Amino acid sequence: MQTLIADHIANAIASGLLVLDGGGRIQLWNRWMVEHSGVAADEAVGRLLNDVFRGRIDQRVMMAIREAIDFGLAALMSHALHPSPFPLHGYRSAGDRLKQSVTISPISGQDGGRWCLIQISDVTALVKREQLLRSQTRQLSEKLKTLTHAQEQLRRNELRFRELARQAPVGIFETDLFGRIVFANERWQHMVGHMWDHNRVESWYDVVAVEDREAVIAQWKDVSVAGGRFQSEFRCSNRNSMRKFWVSVDAMPVRNDDGQTVGYIATAIDIHDAKETSLRNAQQATFDSLTGLYNRTPFNERLTRAVETSAGRHSFALMFIDLDRFKEINDTHGHEAGDLVLASIARRLRRLLRVDDTVARFGGDEFVLLLADFRDERDLARVAGKIERAVSQPINIGTCHVELGCSVGCSIYPRDGADPSSLMRAADARMYEVKQGRRQVGDDEPAELVPAPIEHTTELLR
Amino acid sequence: MNSAGETTTAVAPSPSAAERLAMTELQLDAMAETFNLSLGEAAAVFSQLVQEEIELSVPTVELLPRAELVERLEIMQDSGSQGRLCSITQRFDAAGAFHTDTMLIFPEDDSLEIVRRMLGDEATAETISELEQDALAEIGNIIINGCMSSISNLFRKEIIGTLPEVVINDSRTLIMEHCTADDVLVARIGMHLAVHNVSGFVLFMMDIPSIRSFVGEIEHLFDI
Numbered sequence: 001m002q003t004l005i006a007d008h009i010a011n012a013i014a015s016g017l018l019v020l021d022g023g024g025r026i027q028l029w030n031r032w033m034v035e036h037s038g039v040a041a042d043e044a045v046g047r048l049l050n051d052v053f054r055g056r057i058d059q060r061v062m063m064a065i066r067e068a069i070d071f072g073l074a075a076l077m078s079h080a081l082h083p084s085p086f087p088l089h090g091y092r093s094a095g096d097r098l099k100q101s102v103t104i105s106p107i108s109g110q111d112g113g114r115w116c117l118i119q120i121s122d123v124t125a126l127v128k129r130e131q132l133l134r135s136q137t138r139q140l141s142e143k144l145k146t147l148t149h150a151q152e153q154l155r156r157n158e159l160r161f162r163e164l165a166r167q168a169p170v171g172i173f174e175t176d177l178f179g180r181i182v183f184a185n186e187r188w189q190h191m192v193g194h195m196w197d198h199n200r201v202e203s204w205y206d207v208v209a210v211e212d213r214e215a216v217i218a219q220w221k222d223v224s225v226a227g228g229r230f231q232s233e234f235r236c237s238n239r240n241s242m243r244k245f246w247v248s249v250d251a252m253p254v255r256n257d258d259g260q261t262v263g264y265i266a267t268a269i270d271i272h273d274a275k276e277t278s279l280r281n282a283q284q285a286t287f288d289s290l291t292g293l294y295n296r297t298p299f300n301e302r303l304t305r306a307v308e309t310s311a312g313r314h315s316f317a318l319m320f321i322d323l324d325r326f327k328e329i330n331d332t333h334g335h336e337a338g339d340l341v342l343a344s345i346a347r348r349l350r351r352l353l354r355v356d357d358t359v360a361r362f363g364g365d366e367f368v369l370l371l372a373d374f375r376d377e378r379d380l381a382r383v384a385g386k387i388e389r390a391v392s393q394p395i396n397i398g399t400c401h402v403e404l405g406c407s408v409g410c411s412i413y414p415r416d417g418a419d420p421s422s423l424m425r426a427a428d429a430r431m432y433e434v435k436q437g438r439r440q441v442g443d444d445e446p447a448e449l450v451p452a453p454i455e456h457t458t459e460l461l462r
Numbered sequence: 463m464n465s466a467g468e469t470t471t472a473v474a475p476s477p478s479a480a481e482r483l484a485m486t487e488l489q490l491d492a493m494a495e496t497f498n499l500s501l502g503e504a505a506a507v508f509s510q511l512v513q514e515e516i517e518l519s520v521p522t523v524e525l526l527p528r529a530e531l532v533e534r535l536e537i538m539q540d541s542g543s544q545g546r547l548c549s550i551t552q553r554f555d556a557a558g559a560f561h562t563d564t565m566l567i568f569p570e571d572d573s574l575e576i577v578r579r580m581l582g583d584e585a586t587a588e589t590i591s592e593l594e595q596d597a598l599a600e601i602g603n604i605i606i607n608g609c610m611s612s613i614s615n616l617f618r619k620e621i622i623g624t625l626p627e628v629v630i631n632d633s634r635t636l637i638m639e640h641c642t643a644d645d646v647l648v649a650r651i652g653m654h655l656a657v658h659n660v661s662g663f664v665l666f667m668m669d670i671p672s673i674r675s676f677v678g679e680i681e682h683l684f685d686i
Contacts, residue, residue: 071614072622073607074552080581080597101596103625123593130591 016088016120022069022113024048036088036098036122058085061102061118068106068116077102079123086120099124171247171268174254177261179203179220188268191247193240204266209235209244227253227261233271246275288361290339291346299360303370303420310413316372317380317412318423320431321349321387323365324405324438329397337397341404348390352383368427377412384408407435485525489677492684494523496616497609497649501664504608505653508601519652521664525673528637531646535567535633535663548573548590548630550602551640554610556621559679560672562647563640564610565665566602570630572660573598576653590630599626609664617679643669647676 010017011031019028029044037044037052044052050062060082064075077085077100084097101121109115165172171188175181181204184196192207208216212234223230230251235244251266286298294302306316323345330338342365349359349367356372369387374380387408394401409431417423498521505518526534535547548570555561568576574590577598590598603626614621629636647666654660668676680686 067607067611071611072620073611074603074623074625075607076596076600076603076626078593078596078600080577080593081600105625106622126592130593133591 018118020116035091056087058082061085064104068104072106074105098122099127174265175204176263193238207236209237245272291361293346294360302358312414318427319369320409320427321367322407326365329402340397341395344395407431492680497521500609500612503612504605507604507608517654521649521651524648526648532634532637546570547633550626552606552626553624554621556619560675563667564606567663595628599628602626641667
């Protein structure tokens with residue numbers, strides 16, 4: 001009965017079961033063995049393993065069987081080292097040998113001697129699974145290697161960039177799309193006297209000097225909204241020294257793979273000295289350094305513009321003023337005194353004028369006025385009178401007061417000329433006439449040089 | 463075996479296990495020679511199997527209290543990056559004489575290295591797969607069987623063995639769960655593969671009656 005149950009179990013089990021007696025003859029050959037070897041149980045039982053399989057068994061199996069029977073040692077034959085020790089195949093298939101894992105254990109035999117139990121498991125599916133896993137692992141590890149390599153490259157590039165940025169003789173900073181500082185090199189931090197803290201949100205334009213900030217922010221916003229290039233020159237202030245300095249900033253958009261602007265990288269060059277020089281040159285080209293009045297060139301430009309905009313419809317007047325006895329003061333009191341006189345006269349002229357009017361010094365002791373708007377010639381005469389009175393006031397030259405007069409000549413557009421040069425000529429000629437006339441009367445006293453406004457005007461314009 | 467005994471071992475300078483078992487220098491030498499012979503056999507089988515020169519160092523044999531063994535193994539465990547040990551265990555029974563749990567122990571990393579070298583596989587995964595564990599069981603099986611069959615030949619005694627079992631764990635759990643004996647017979651061998659030095663232990667865990675019986679066999683063998 002027990003043998004019957006044991007037989008049933010042996011046949012129901014999903015692996016190969018083989019029992020060999022002390023002489024190595026097969027005593028049990030279960031159904032799994034039948035199905036996978038193609039040898040029926042009654043053909044196998046009673047025979048030697050090597051006979052049944054015609055010698056196609058791994059010799060290590062035979063040795064392990066001997067060790068089990070002779071010495072009582074159990075053995076395991078793993079698939080890894082013995083992939084297919086028995087010539088077994090899939091059920092009703094003559095394909096490749098089954099992949100096997102085999103255990104060989106000593107058991108007590110029915111005859112009281114030592115027998116041997118062989119268990120064979122089909123590990124084909126397991127092997128396939130592990131091979132798949134292994135290849136996946138290998139692929140993953142390859143990917144990881146590539147990724148690690150890429151990361152290393154990235155790290156190196158980053159290092160290279162940082163080092164370049166550190167050594168660069170210009171300020172470099174990076175911002176996000178909203179102008180918030182992401183990175184600033186040492187040079188830029190030094191230039192603006194401010195260390196950026198990664199934990200604080202700060203806009204790059206926080207360091208722009210107050211007088212330029214509004215314009216810079218407006219320009220930045222216009223440009224960054226469109227993802228364009230930002231180029232500008234403006235003043236920044238150093239937060240430590242409070243020094244203001246000119247910089248030229250050029251910011252190029254940084255785009256991601258999709259072409260979207262994600263931020264800006266900007267270079268900032270200290271152009272302070274060059275800018276100051278050029279500003280000074282521009283100043284000198286425009287203004288007379290002694291009096292701060294316009295020079296000849298900008299005055300001429302204004303005159304030309306006045307002719308163009310008036311286009312024959314509006315009147316304006318040109319007034320030439322030549323100081324009388326200036327040379328005498330220069331000769332008597334020296335050039336410095338002369339300079340003081342000129343500066344003083346310029347100051348007085350400026351005070352007399354309206355915002356629209358222009359006054360310039362044409363070198364030496366010659367001044368020119370452009371009176372943008374006037375109602376009539378009486379107006380003009382009043383202005384001339386004011387000028388003569390202002391000029392004739394005593395001037396403190398440090399050591400004493402000096403007094404001098406002036407000759408004024410006028411021309412009116414478009415009556416006296418339709419272009420700047422004819423207007424100039426006309427005014428100059430009138431002024432000369434006035435001076436000559438005054439000399440002929442031999443009236444040298446400044447107080448007496450001021451005629452009645454109406455009369456004077458007539459004389460001026462005649 | 464009882465907790466009081468363990469406490470004594472840990473606190474007071476107690477006599478060594480060998481002294482308690484009254485083992486002489488001569489007996490220990492004889493034991494070393496026995497293992498030297500048997501493990502040499504095992505190495506030969508293993509070397510043939512992997513077709514690679516494997517050098518086994520001369521084994522050192524000691525009788526150690528269980529707690530001390532755990533400490534020794536913890537040192538070995540520290541050198542492995544995973545900090546775990548891999549053991550292959552088989553139980554042997556020499557009817558009427560002694561029974562022993564024979565364990566072959568490597569650091570987990572070394573065990574992976576051995577098995578992957580043998581299978582010609584790159585060490586890709588960090589954990590051992592089922593088939594690799596099977597292969598490792600076979601390797602242990604060959605070494606342990608080689609050793610035990612040699613002892614069986616020397617003693618002219620039949621020693622019945624079970625199938626190998628692979629366990630990967632930290633040394634304390636490994637020893638405490640597998641070993642009920644107070645004293646352990648420890649044979650340490652070093653295995654040197656061509657490019658990788660692997661250090662392993664072979665442990666014979668026996669209770670005192672078994673050790674006595676084992677020593678008796680050795681005395682008989684060496685006629686001492």
